[in-house]
Amino acid sequence: MRGGPIVASPVASVSLDMDNLWSYMKIHGDPEWSSRPSYLDALTPRMLELFGAHGLTATVFVVGADAVRDDGARAVGAIADAGHEVANHSFEHEPWLHRYERGRLEEELERTEAAVQAAGAPRPVGFRGPGYSLSPDLVGLLAERGYSYDASTLPTWIGPLARAYYFRSASLTPAQRSERGALFGSASEGLRPVHPYRWKVDGGGDLLELPVTTMPLLRVPMHASYLLQLHQSSPRLARAYFDAALRACRLRGVGPSLLLHPLDLLDARDAPRLGFFPGMALAATEKVGVVARALGAMQRHFTVVGTGEHARQLLCRGVARHRPAGRAGPRAG
Ligand SMILES: [Zn+2]
Known part of the structure; x- marks a missing residue:
């Protein structure tokens, strides 16, 4: 056996937001x-199967309205049995959650916690807002309710582009358009930090923020859906882009937190009403292959865990910087 220090790889994380078919249809204005x-x-x-093939313990952010149904409860049970973390992704999954008043926010958290526990998983300690929505009240409530982290921010400037695409493809009434007016945030979201930090909570206490990682400096998304869009134009470009993003993370000392969505693993046969979504023409097997390659690339450079474990290790190491709760960007209102 050879001597010398063992240097552990820096920590990174993988999570999946378990948005369901109905929630995409709702945001898109489909009455069904x-x-x-x-x-x-x-x-x-x-x-x-994907997580298992990579020996990966990940985090799944679950919507409460699904966890109270039979198929959602079965999913939560299976995820927890496989050893993954089940975290809170709100109850009704409305991306305008940052406009809710405190009582309604509390209800969103509480009902999802109860549903997740009834389905056989531990009480969630992590939260991600639908559509990256967050507010000072929400940060305060998460700290009060004993959450150890939030993972709602996506520090990128492309929000307005995503919103323009969405408004072009969705069929919405003027009232629905107004409700969704701040969807995906403004370009100033790109000023939020890529590195993890702690929100300072009014009345004392704090909460760790683990942003969804975007490419350091360029602030362009590197989550799996974005990668699949690139793959549709050029598989080689998508691979090169992701490898460059991982290198940039290493150089900037960012342990990337990679975000997956259900539509990264499903195709038009699994979700027939979502043909309008980018990347839905690709076969599920091809999509799973692209995501699997990305996970493998991450594992070559990082120790990859779920967001809860990532947060725990960051807290053990000490994350120094504080920011006033939720007030860094346009979602503060
Ligand atoms: Zn979601």
Whole structure:
């Protein structure tokens, strides 16, 4: 056996936001969302197989309105049984959650916590807002309720572009357009930090913020859906881009937190009403291959865990910088 110090790789994380078919239909203005159609029975085994093949313990952010249904509760149970973290992704998954008043926010957290626990997983300690929505009240409530981290921010300037694309493709009434007016944030989201930090909470205490990682300096997304869009134009470009983003993270000392979505693993046959989404023409097997390659590339450079474990290790190491709760950007209102 050879001597010498063992140098551990820096820590990175993988999480999946388990947005369901109905929630995409609702945001898109499809009235049939209200029957809450679901693809969770197709998604769950595929997702668990992908994580299992990589020996990866990840985090799944779950929507409460799904966890109270049979298929959602089955999914939560299977995710927890496989050893993954189940975290809170709100109850109704409305991306304008940052406009809710405190009582309604509390209800969103509480109902999801109860549903997740009833389905057999531990009480969530992590939160991600739908559509990256966050407010000072929400940060305060998370700290009060014993959460150890929030993972809602996406520090990128491309929000207005994403919103323009969304408004072009969605069929919405003027009232729905107004409700969704701040969707995906403004370009100033790009001024938020890529490095983790702590929100300072009014009345004392703090909460760790673990941003969804964007390419350091350029602030362009590097999550799997973005990668799949690039892959559709050029697989070689997508691979080169992701490898360059990982190198940039290493150079800037950022342990990337990679975000996955169900549509990264599903195709038009699994979600027939979502053909308008970018990347839906690709076969699921091809998509899973692209995501698997990205996970493998991450694992070559980093020790990859779930966001909860990533947060725990950051807190052990000490994250020094403080920011006033939720007031760094346009979502503060
Ligand atoms: Zn979501």
